[in-house]
Amino acid sequence: MTDHERVRRAFSALTASDGGVGYEPLRWQLRLLSLLIDGTLPKAVDVPTGLGKTSVMALWLIALAEGAKLPRRLVYVVDRRAVVDQATRFAELLRANMPRDVADRLNLTSWRLGTGSLPVSTLRGGFADNRVWLEDPSKPAIIVGTVDMVGSRLLFEGYGVSRRMRPYHAGLLAVDALVLLDEAHLCPAFEALLRRVEVERDGVLGSGGEITSTPPFHLMSLSATGRETGDAGGVGVFRLEPQDKDEDVARERLGARKRLKVIELEDPKSLPEELGARAVELGAGNVPARVLVYCHSRTDAVTVKGLIEKAFRPRRGSARAATECESELLVGERRVRERERLERWLEAHGFLGAADPPAVPTFLVATAAGEVGVDLNAEHMVCDLVAYERMAQRLGRVNRRGGEDRCAIVDVLAVGQSTKRTATKSRVAPEVLQECQRSLVELPLGDDGRHDASPEALMWLKQNHRALVDAATTPAPLHPKLTRPLLDAWSLTSLDHHEGRPEVGPWLRGWEEDEEPETTVVWRKHLPCARTGTEFEVEPGMVGDFFRIAPIHASERLVAGSRRVLTWLSRRALRVAGTGTEGPTVAGGQPVAVLVDRSGELSKSATLAELQRLAAPASTLDRYVRRERNRLRADWERRLAGETLIVDARVGGVVDGMLDEKADDEADAADSTDDWRQSLDPASQAETPLIKFRVEEVVATGDAEGLRPADLTDWRHVRTLETHRSESGTVLRGLAVYKWRDEPTDEDSRSILSTEQGLAEHAEQVAARVGEFASDLGMGAEESEALRIAARLHDDGKAAQQWQDAMNAPKSGRPYAKTRGGGNWRILEGYRHEFGSLLKAELEPLPEGTRELILHLVASHHGYARPWISSTGCSEGPPSLLEAKAGEAALRFARLQKRYGPWGLAWREAILRAADQSASREWSETSGRGRAIG
Numbered sequence: 001m002t003d004h005e006r007v008r009r010a011f012s013a014l015t016a017s018d019g020g021v022g023y024e025p026l027r028w029q030l031r032l033l034s035l036l037i038d039g040t041l042p043k044a045v046d047v048p049t050g051l052g053k054t055s056v057m058a059l060w061l062i063a064l065a066e067g068a069k070l071p072r073r074l075v076y077v078v079d080r081r082a083v084v085d086q087a088t089r090f091a092e093l094l095r096a097n098m099p100r101d102v103a104d105r106l107n108l109t110s111w112r113l114g115t116g117s118l119p120v121s122t123l124r125g126g127f128a129d130n131r132v133w134l135e136d137p138s139k140p141a142i143i144v145g146t147v148d149m150v151g152s153r154l155l156f157e158g159y160g161v162s163r164r165m166r167p168y169h170a171g172l173l174a175v176d177a178l179v180l181l182d183e184a185h186l187c188p189a190f191e192a193l194l195r196r197v198e199v200e201r202d203g204v205l206g207s208g209g210e211i212t213s214t215p216p217f218h219l220m221s222l223s224a225t226g227r228e229t230g231d232a233g234g235v236g237v238f239r240l241e242p243q244d245k246d247e248d249v250a251r252e253r254l255g256a257r258k259r260l261k262v263i264e265l266e267d268p269k270s271l272p273e274e275l276g277a278r279a280v281e282l283g284a285g286n287v288p289a290r291v292l293v294y295c296h297s298r299t300d301a302v303t304v305k306g307l308i309e310k311a312f313r314p315r316r317g318s319a320r321a322a323t324e325c326e327s328e329l330l331v332g333e334r335r336v337r338e339r340e341r342l343e344r345w346l347e348a349h350g351f352l353g354a355a356d357p358p359a360v361p362t363f364l365v366a367t368a369a370g371e372v373g374v375d376l377n378a379e380h381m382v383c384d385l386v387a388y389e390r391m392a393q394r395l396g397r398v399n400r401r402g403g404e405d406r407c408a409i410v411d412v413l414a415v416g417q418s419t420k421r422t423a424t425k426s427r428v429a430p431e432v433l434q435e436c437q438r439s440l441v442e443l444p445l446g447d448d449g450r451h452d453a454s455p456e457a458l459m460w461l462k463q464n465h466r467a468l469v470d471a472a473t474t475p476a477p478l479h480p481k482l483t484r485p486l487l488d489a490w491s492l493t494s495l496d497h498h499e500g501r502p503e504v505g506p507w508l509r510g511w512e513e514d515e516e517p518e519t520t521v522v523w524r525k526h527l528p529c530a531r532t533g534t535e536f537e538v539e540p541g542m543v544g545d546f547f548r549i550a551p552i553h554a555s556e557r558l559v560a561g562s563r564r565v566l567t568w569l570s571r572r573a574l575r576v577a578g579t580g581t582e583g584p585t586v587a588g589g590q591p592v593a594v595l596v597d598r599s600g601e602l603s604k605s606a607t608l609a610e611l612q613r614l615a616a617p618a619s620t621l622d623r624y625v626r627r628e629r630n631r632l633r634a635d636w637e638r639r640l641a642g643e644t645l646i647v648d649a650r651v652g653g654v655v656d657g658m659l660d661e662k663a664d665d666e667a668d669a670a671d672s673t674d675d676w677r678q679s680l681d682p683a684s685q686a687e688t689p690l691i692k693f694r695v696e697e698v699v700a701t702g703d704a705e706g707l708r709p710a711d712l713t714d715w716r717h718v719r720t721l722e723t724h725r726s727e728s729g730t731v732l733r734g735l736a737v738y739k740w741r742d743e744p745t746d747e748d749s750r751s752i753l754s755t756e757q758g759l760a761e762h763a764e765q766v767a768a769r770v771g772e773f774a775s776d777l778g779m780g781a782e783e784s785e786a787l788r789i790a791a792r793l794h795d796d797g798k799a800a801q802q803w804q805d806a807m808n809a810p811k812s813g814r815p816y817a818k819t820r821g822g823g824n825w826r827i828l829e830g831y832r833h834e835f836g837s838l839l840k841a842e843l844e845p846l847p848e849g850t851r852e853l854i855l856h857l858v859a860s861h862h863g864y865a866r867p868w869i870s871s872t873g874c875s876e877g878p879p880s881l882l883e884a885k886a887g888e889a890a891l892r893f894a895r896l897q898k899r900y901g902p903w904g905l906a907w908r909e910a911i912l913r914a915a916d917q918s919a920s921r922e923w924s925e926t927s928g929r930g931r932a933i934g
Contacts, residue, residue, distance in 0.1 A: 007033060007062050013099045014058045015027065022097070026388050028244040029055055035238070036063035043236035044184070046220040049396030049454040050253040051240075052220045054265045057142060061118075064140055065105040071178040071218060073133065076144045077190075078182050079372040086374050087182065090122045091142040106140055107776070118142065123149040132169050135921075137172060137907075137914050138776035148177075149280055151508040154197070155482075156490040156902070157501075162548070164863025171906030174201060176215035176777075184221035185371055185389050189479035190512030194219040205484055210756045213780055214904040217814045245456075254459075256402030258395060259450035260410040262385070268415040272300045275382055276307030278411050281612055282380040283325070283361035284312075287567035290358055291366045292376060293383025294383035294394050300333050305329050305365045312361070326362040332369035332657070335558040337668075337676065338638060338657025341417050341440070353375050353400075358548050375400065377604030378408075380713045385414040388436045388472035395453050395790035402454075406738050411455055412440065428474060436472035439465065444584045459573055491902040494866040496599075505642070519639030521659070522552050523649045525672035526695045526735050529591050529605075533727040538605040542721055549718050550693045552644060556670045559708060560659055562640040569593065569645070570615030570673025571661040572653040573608050592648040595639055604639050608651075671695045692740040700732050709736035716741055755927035757808060759798055762919065770915035777911070786850035790912055791855035793832040793844065802827050803874070818923065831873030834859050838869075839876050839885060847929055856905075857912050859889050867893040 008025060016022035025033070028047060028337060035042065036059055046163075047053050060074050076087050095118040103109065108118055121133040123145030133141040143150075152159040153169040174197065184191045187894055198219045243708070245254055245437075265274060277294055283291040293308075295301040305327055312325040328345050346352050349362050352375065370376060371390055376397040383394055387855040399408035401678050414437050442465055443451035443458075451457075464467050489500040528546035561570075573592075578933040593611065614633050618626050647653070649669040653661055670691045694715055698707045707716050715738040726734035770791045774784035797803070799815035806827040807818040827862045838859040846854050859865035866891035871882035896905050 004030075006064065007880070010062050010099060010102055011055075011058055011379060012067070013271060013826060014053065014061065014094050014102075014482055017093060017095055023052075023055075025055075026051065026244070026250060027247055027249075028240055031058060031241075031766070032056070032238055033059045036060060037066050037068045039069040039264050040180070041070070041220055042238040043217050043219070044223065045238045046223060047238075048239060048254060048459060049392075050256065050400050050455060053182070056220070058094055060178065061106075061140065062574075064100070066104045067105075069178045071216065072138070072140050073172065073177040074140075074142050074179050075150060075173060075179045076142065076182065076415065077179060078144065078146055079186050085122065085144065088120065088144045091118075091144060094118060094142070095120050098694060114869035121145075123153065125814050133913060134168060134172065134910075135918060136773070137176070137911050138795070143173075147187050147508055148505075151190055151193065152504055154489070155504045155507065156493055157504045157598075160552075162863075163496070164598065165865065167491065167860075167866060167906040168910045170491070171400050171615075171910040173910070174217050174903035175907040176217075176301045178218045178220060181219060181221045182223075183393070185473075186372065186393075189478035189511070190505075190508050191219070191221055192479060192913070193482055193507055193739045201903060205467060205482065205487055207904055208901075209564050209902055211569035211900050213783065214900070214907060215777070219676070219902075227432075235354040235897045239689055240714070241263065251544060252402040254402075254454065254456040256399045256454050257407040257409055258399055258453040259407060259446065259448060260395075260412060260440060260443065260453035261450045262412045262414055262437055265413055265415045267917045270640045271413060271415055272303040273307060274413055275300070275384065276311065277380045278305045278310045278413075279304070279308055279363055279365075280361070282382065282409055282411075283308075283363055283740045284323070288361045289379040290362045290364070290377075291349075291376035291395075292370075292381045292398055293363060294386075295365065295367055295369065295386055298333060300331060300384070301331055301365045308363050324356070324360045326360060330364055330366035330370040332367060333558065333560040333564075335467070335556070335654065335657035337555040340555070341657075345376075346376070351378060363468060370814060376670070377401065379406070380409045382411045383413070385412055385433055385524045387474040388433050388439055388469055389474060391440070392435060392458060395458065398457070409450075423684060427788070432472060432474060439472045442468065447551060449522065452826050464904070477512050480506050482507055487902050488897065489620075491897065491906070492503060492866055494864050494868045501641070516563060518559050519562045519565040519640040520552075520643070520644040521558045521565060521665035522556045522646045523555075523654065523669045524646050524668045525593060526697070527594055527646060527648055528721060529594075529723065529734075532723045533592075533725075534589070536591060536607075538591050538594060538602065540602040543594060543596065543602040544600055545719070546595060546720050546721060546735070546737070549739070550695055551600075552669065553670055553691050555676075555690065557644075558654070558657065558659065562637060564659070565645060566614070566637055568653060568659045568661050569647070570611055570633075572651055573611030573624065574615045575650060575661060575664070576608060592651050593673055594646045596644050597644065598642065598644075603643055604636070623798075623807055686801050689740055692743040694738040696704075696733045696736045696738070698736045700730075706732060707736070710736075710851060714741050714898060715739070715917075755923070756816050756820060757812075757818035757923050757927070758813065759795060759817040762923070763792045763795060765903075765919040765923070766794065766912075766916050769919050770912055773911050773915055782847070782850055783853075786847065786854050787842075787908075787912055787915075789850075790841075790861075791915060793841045794837055794858050794861045794916065795833065795911065796840040797838070800831065800833070800836050800875070802831055802873070803827070803833055803836070829873035830870060832862075832863055832864065832870050833867050834864055834888070835871055835874055835882075836876065838865075838889060839874070842885075852892050852896055853908070856889070856892055857909060860893075860909050861912055861916060865889050865893055865927045867891075 011025045012022035014022065029052065032045065045053060045056060057074060057076060060070060064070055076091070078085070089818055098108070098118055119132040119135065119141035120138065121130050121141070121143050123129055123143060133143050149159060150173065152162060153166070153172045156166050156170045158166045158169050179194055181187070181191055181194065193290065197205065200206070201217050202214065204878065244250060265271060275295065279291045279293045283289050293304055295304055308327055309325070312323045325703065326349055328342065330342060350356070350358055350396050351364055364370070364376070364378065368390065371393040377400040378398050381394065381398040395410065398410060399406050439461060443453055443461055445451055489498055490504070492498055492501070496498055528542045529536050530542060589607055591605045592608050593606045594602065597603045613629060616629060619631060649667045649672060651662050652665050652848070653659060654667045655663045668676060677689065677691050677694065680687055696709065696711065698709050698720060700707055707720050709720055718737050718739050720734045720736045722731050722734045725731055732826050767788045770787045771784065795817050798817055804814050804816065806825055807819040808821060809819045838855060841855055841858045856865060859869055869886055869889050871886045874882050876882065900908065
């Protein structure tokens with residue numbers, strides 16, 4: 001029986017901020033909590049903005065602590081446009097406020113996480129994944145991510161994830177997981193995909209019902225779209241009841257006064273000027289106010305911000321003194337490092353919930369990036385007209401909390417929808433905008449000539465004019481259906497290339513015909529390229545290796561439209577060519593831009609001269625040169641879509657985190673800017689740097705052979721790339737890459753620690769840990785024993801002399817599973833110890849019912865054997881026999897995939913891999929700090 005007072009105390013404690021008193025749960029929250037404790041999961045939660053939908057995280061946590069049969073992992077998905085991640089902040093608040101009794105009931109105590117520490121991770125293009133969600137599959141965890149980052153991982157195509165780690169991520173996201181899809185009406189294609197996974201994961205997309213022991217996957221949408229939830233009869237949708245609306249807090253927020261007026265403009269060109277003028281009028285009234293200005297266009301947003309600032313400056317020759325104001329721009333096209341500074345500005349200037357009026361007029365000019373993921377709160381709002389679902393988002397970010405003494409003025413500017421300019425800029429059919437305008441004027445009209453746009457009025461509109469609201473909403477994009485053959489193809493993660501493995505974007509977002517593809521831009525001081533004499537070459541192998549050991553950090557990323565990136569890049573090249581001595585000093589032929597795909601492999605590179613040709617005016621070129629220039633531009637534009645462009649920092653082109661082709665200063669870069677490198681990681685509980693790699697140039701000296709990187713305190717050298725040789729072949733320069741002392745380099749680096757560990761001891765530790773996981777997960781005796789057997793056998797291939805020699809294992813006490821390193825990796829000749837372990841395991845008397853599963857778990861514990869594993873370098877038999885064994889491993893994978901389903905098999909692999917990594921971490925922590933390999 002649930003103790004109602006106990007759950008109230010838990011909710012209040014979990015939601016307290018800054019050491020204050022937490023919130024009392026609202027009636028609707030208690031009703032939903034009761035359902036969750038009973039193990040009932042609604043398909044959707046349809047609660048208006050401002051009533052605390054994010055609190056569902058806390059309700060899930062409390063329900064788990066009360067013994068509810070719910071998934072252990074909560075995956076909170078936010079729109080990819082969100083630039084301020086308040087969902088992660090709330091999850092971190094839950095972790096910080098965790099009452100001891102709740103932590104004890106959740107069994108959240110481990111040597112790795114510390115007492116009562118809830119694993120919280122973020123999977124976003126703009127935030128670094130701290131990987132703690134991967135450490136213990138048996139413990140609760142919260143993962144916050146975008147549609148792209150969560151969806152790509154779910155489908156075995158994880159953006160920014162190595163192929164060997166992709167099944168690990170997929171298995172934990174699709175099994176024992178509850179997805180909360182925030183603002184689901186903004187991503188109908190992804191909602192449809194998740195609903196299909198929920199319904200068919202164990203059917204046509206899985207084991208076909210043969211295996212029933214795989215924990216479930218559930219979806220709960222945090223807004224009812226009516227598309228996937230049986231909305232016509234309200235089946236499966238949790239909504240407010242009349243009594244829920246009678247509470248003081250609910251009544252205040254639902255009735256928050258927002259007085260809206262639609263103002264028609266004849267001339268679309270006047271839109272920025274009108275937006276700016278009306279914002280100034282609202283902000284500079286008798287009492288200074290915070291004003292939120294929404295623009296669909298980034299260009300309009302930049303213009304409006306400039307007009308607002310200009311309005312507070314005296315005209316030349318005027319006796320009027322300058323009037324102080326504050327303004328900021330919130331756009332998606334901004335580097336993450338500067339976005340984090342923006343969040344601090346929003347907090348300091350009251351846009352994240354301050355009750356007191358500002359000292360001076362304060363303006364936030366935002367694009368769609370300010371519509372989602374952040375609980376903005378302003379006194380007034382001015383905006384252009386967009387589709388209804390976006391208008392509802394915007395209205396939820398003004399006078400958010402209500403109150404008798406608060407009333408927001410909302411001006412919506414609608415321009416003539418028949419003009420080509422407006423239709424092009426809006427990317428929405430004109431009739432949708434016209435219907436949206438009609439829907440807004442259907443809102444109750446007051447004596448002041450303005451309409452009631454409170455949450456309660458919007459609920460009334462939705463209930464009484466549903467057809468009009470639907471017509472005013474952007475139609476859901478067409479999307480392809482997820483099929484088993486596609487899922488099987490994506491799950492073949494050990495194959496670098498597969499013709500039947502399409503890009504997953506359409507399954508995540510649908511076919512968005514008007515959606516411009518995007519490119520990630522990063523600036524680095526050091527680009528990996530090889531120079532011999534005066535000739536430069538960008539080698540694919542060097543590029544791939546470099547970005548694996550010096551990976552792009554989340555804070556470095558700027559995402560912008562691919563066409564805009566190409567225009568910016570080519571214009572920067574022209575400008576650099578014209579700056580003379582003030583421009584960057586770049587050796588002739590030296591690459592200044594490197595393009596890599598989502599797997600981190602080289603796609604294309606370019607020198608300044610090549611980029612300048614892309615921007616050459618057509619009038620200066622003859623027909624044949626112009627045709628070639630156009631072909632090259634088309635190739636660049638095609639390749640840029642969805643990929644990452646790394647630019648030499650000397651090229652510049654960035655101001656305040658935004659692209660600016662006129663910015664000539666060298667760009668800040670994570671591998672060169674001291675204050676960036678010295679920043680601490682806010683996601684870490686220890687004092688660890690934000691950027692966990694360093695790159696230093698190494699110059700050969702006359703008295704030494706080769707390159708000798710310096711020793712750096714707390715940093716361990718992992719590799720030196722030889723980047724400059726003389727024409728005679730003498731190594732002159734290189735790039736030395738260092739990793740932070742505890743940071744693993746890759747999957748294989750876990751074999752290198754500061755203290756050796758014997759093979760038998762490591763195997764027993766992993767077997768014990770996987771047994772704990774299996775017990776906590778409630779797995780059956782047969783599968784639990786299979787995992788323990790696989791754990792004891794998984795590293796037996798390391799006993800091979802060539803592996804021991806390559807890892808510089810001590811001569812006495814062999815075989816070792818962990819060594820201090822310092823050996824010669826070339827001795828391995830491509831040998832994979834998992835393959836050696838597989839050959840030994842085949843000779844063991846394994847249980848017949850789980851023999852195939854055990855063998856596969858042994859072969860796949862570093863991400864291979866899906867379906868391919870290399871037999872190269874193994875000396876346990878003739879090549880023909882070894883190749884046949886590798887072929888048997890591939891067929892075994894196919895049989896197990898059919899039996900368990902793609903996600904069910906990946907989940908079982910993840911349990912063993914988590915136990916292996918957990919045991920290695922524990923040995924490293926208790927026996928000395930880990931040290932990476934070279």
